[in-house]
Amino acid sequence: MINRYLTDLAALFFPKTCAGxxxxxxxxxxxxxxxxxxxxxxxxxHDQTANLHTIQTASFFYLMDSSRIQRIIYQLKYNNRPEIGTLLGEKYGSLLRERTPFQEADVIVPVPLHPTKLRKRGYNQSAFFAExxxxxxxxxxxxxxxxxxxxTESQTKKSRYERYENMxxxxxxxxxxxxxxxxxxxVDDVLTTGATLEACSTVLLTAGAIQVNAVTIAKAL
Structure with a gap:
């Protein structure tokens, strides 16, 4: 009861706000x-999975401009709130552990950031989602x-082929x-063309993984 009172008191003067x-x-x-x-x-x-050549993918949410999930992902990536990734991973994991082929995974691998970007941001958001x-x-x-x-260069203005070539x-x-x-x-944060996931899966399969599937927080429309 005392802890509840102290929590409520702190929230009154220093309110925590929703990421969305x-x-x-x-x-x-x-x-x-x-x-x-x-x-x-x-x-x-029924619409969670899609095939990207060699891998089956699933995403938790649709990503739309000016949406709540876009704001949440912005907070996760650019506003020093990596714990959002962990929460989303816990929520999505509770669904995926009942779904084939994702429940059959032996190990979870996050898509890495380049060291320069990692130093600038301070953390890899996909790693927290993986946790x-x-x-x-x-x-x-x-x-x-x-x-x-x-x-890699920004993917924003590249064609689908250029994105694959870039990655x-x-x-x-x-x-x-x-x-x-x-x-x-x-594991990655957002699925757009799938170029990043394809590039990573190729490396993993070439190195001896017997199967690679992928999940992301959101899928761009």
């Missing part, structure tokens, strides 16, 4: 308010397995033993 709508959170809410959870554009189970998935799905992670050894040689494997002979669940 910036309204003050009430007791029992964590990072994202109940209203935002209700209105987030969850991708229906949340790991907790819910009870699967180990291999955080340093993939390395992004070449900085083709951006990644290499640092720890082959972490994925050799295993089913890998590759």
């Amino acid at each position: 709508c910036d309204t003050p959170l009430v007791y029992g809410e964590k990072l994202i308010c109940t209203s935002c959870w209700y209105h987030l554009p969850v991708i229906p189970a 949340g998935l790991s907790h819910s799905m009870q699967k180990p992670t291999a955080m340093q397995c993939l390395v992004r050894h070449r900085a 083709e040689t951006a990644f290499r494997l640092a720890k082959a033993e972490a994925i050799a002979g295993k089913h890998v669940l590759l």
